[in-house]
Amino acid sequence: MSQTDRTVKQTRTRPLRIALLGCGVVGTAVARLLTDNAGDLTARIGCPLEIVGVAVRRPDKNRSETGVDASLFTTDAEELVTRADVVIEVIGGIEPARSLILAAMKHGASVVTANKALLAEDGPRLYQAAQECDVDLYYEASVAGAIPLLRPLRESLVGDDVRRILGIVNGTTNYVLDKMDTTGAGFGDAVEQAQALGYAEADPTADVEGFDAAAKAAILASLAFHTRVGAKDVYREGITDVSAADIRAAREMDCVVKLLAICERIPSSGGGDSKGGGDSKGGGDSKAGNDSAGGISVRVHPAMIPRTHPLAGVREAFNAVFVEAESAGQLMFYGQGAGGDPTASAILGDVVAVARHKVVGGRGPGESTYQELPILSMGQAMTRYHISLDVADRPGVLAQVALAFAEHNVSIETVRQQLLSPDPDSPDEGRASLVVVTHTASDAALSATVDALAALSTVRAVTSVMRVEGE
């Protein structure tokens, strides 16, 4: 018979013991929801939950808004995790979070975490530990806060093949870029506005340099491509170099600049798809630079996207993730990517899931890495460039520029030329701006083209270079 035996069917009456590690903004929201919604959660799980402890650094602080009995706050997280059925980790960072999660699983607890940094750094070790301990490790809140995204990727799309993910997964940078777009503000001013409104930290490095988005890209790519991808595998460029001129250039193209987390399946250059793996790593020996051995490209960088693209309308600090799959076609998931309550919503959903498993048996699907696709270098990524040049207005300049593209086998989609007012330092020489948008080519070829353009005597300056995505 195909049915499996399941020894535990009855609804249990002894409460499931919940340990909460960390009680900052998210932890406070989680504790409050666990307390306020106890009745509904019991009905949905089939068993009551009982908070058996909350690990914090300062147990004496007034945390009455959590609704948690003051006696349950403790500094001894190591002890707490040994007496829980479900551990919720919202401390963040690598240690002590990792050790606590591993200890909890060893003691038979399922774990719910929002810790993107840890998952991107050491996910495979945690997934394996969960499997060995026969417990769940759920982490929906680690990417795009409240937006149900990981479960859809891992479960709903598991019968399909994901081709590409384009994600706005960092609210801070989206807020900054949105302000730059709508108000014309420069980067520094926009960051100050974001800080004033609480959308950016005092030290915004993790957000504006793309570290946060890169960790999320690693998690998304791992799930989408059944391949181990860590934060170190992700090419990363932040938004600190995005200028008001770049934003204006995007507007002129009817585009908008977004910081995108991109996870992309790149078929091998023969046109066939190296699906199922393969050990080819090459492409480096290609003169044209357009060849690719096939694999996946995982990267975070600012890019222009057309204003007609569904992601272009994602304003303020919202997040959205656009997914293209072989059969499903184009999908988009949109919502709030951060904040106490939205993140707590995702965590509570995971808590209900893992608690149900504790009650009726079974585990959620484990992470699969069976495809182990090669991770391509940034040079092998296939993308398009938007390049603005300040050139001398002389006969033959356009031909020279076009030749530089041709020599690198980069095909030009459009060129727009505009006369500029003369340079005060050399008032006799005419100036023009050239805006070139390319067709898709390898990033290495595009980058080499830009270097060659910069070296041309007729090119006074390369004023803006930006990738174009979303078509």
Added chain:
Amino acid sequence: MSQTDRTVKQTRTRPLRIALLGCGVVGTAVARLLTDNAGDLTARIGCPLEIVGVAVRRPDKNRSETGVDASLFTTDAEELVTRADVVIEVIGGIEPARSLILAAMKHGASVVTANKALLAEDGPRLYQAAQECDVDLYYEASVAGAIPLLRPLRESLVGDDVRRILGIVNGTTNYVLDKMDTTGAGFGDAVEQAQALGYAEADPTADVEGFDAAAKAAILASLAFHTRVGAKDVYREGITDVSAADIRAAREMDCVVKLLAICERIPSSGGGDSKGGGDSKGGGDSKAGNDSAGGISVRVHPAMIPRTHPLAGVREAFNAVFVEAESAGQLMFYGQGAGGDPTASAILGDVVAVARHKVVGGRGPGESTYQELPILSMGQAMTRYHISLDVADRPGVLAQVALAFAEHNVSIETVRQQLLSPDPDSPDEGRASLVVVTHTASDAALSATVDALAALSTVRAVTSVMRVEGE
């Protein structure tokens, strides 16, 4: 200990037996994907799948595009379901689909179906049968095709409280309304265009009269509110009465007209929320018509929504569902709602899920109806109206109109008056148009107001009445 015993842990080697019922557009896509992606599916499930039969009406038809061995086609669906581990039902309609699904479950098979009509008609009976037979019944494809929506609602948001769902869940009507908006076409012409492109059936009744959307609304409301909601509980108005004038009126308001499936939690009028149930059914004795006993409103009707609303940008035959939850805030899910491949993607995701359960044990979460919230009548729904009137341009008309609203306790948000050219039949009387947008009130009060307006001697005609949602 809280851990449950699980007797089946090893990866099984005997294939799981798949029976496919129906081989139309969706069934063909499912069969082809099962065949083409066999390797990936085996890796993701931990066990190979084997198609043991495809039930069709005409087994001799050439179906080589499915990749399924011709000998596997059979007309004997009753026999087929007795020898499968997983049954995929894509016949549609009530019978024989229902009997086959029930028989399959009795024989221990888990069932994956895309049958919204059956679920909306008799869902609770099927859910109960699944529970009694200890098998899974999954139906992601029944609402909004490829968009992962039911799993997020049932699992990701299960720790949260859904307040409202606004869904564009019927691609045909969205295509028709989009064409009316963008080209100014009338309803009939737009339907003909949709038919020519294959977006509408030769008999488009099920779509344009809102039956399809109503079935989906019932499924969504059941999951969102843990309450039994059937198609018969859903108030339904189609789009056949939407005129080019309505569309123009919406444009003037910077709105767009969409056919919305709305599932809404309405707190009791005391301001408190009757969460957790209650047996109050009233509201009918209220003079003001603004009182509500609390409960849920589930309805399908055309409505104006602001062009700034995320749903307004959903073009052509795309679907999107906007969800507001207590903690998660606003979420949106967007994608293709129909078509062979997108629907097959959702079905395959479900197949992998239920097959994994067959391999490692456990079942997906069952449907819960513990809240059993009262389902409110359309009169009790809280909404806003946009009303266009053709009135005589005489002193006191506006006062008369305003009085009609006040007498029904409906508060006016804006009034816009515009002089019209005289009626050729009574050229001496001035005419004006009045456009009134109300604040939120019960649909009964709004509807009574419209009746009262129509009876005023100074009102020459009520030219357009449309609900306004999305704010």
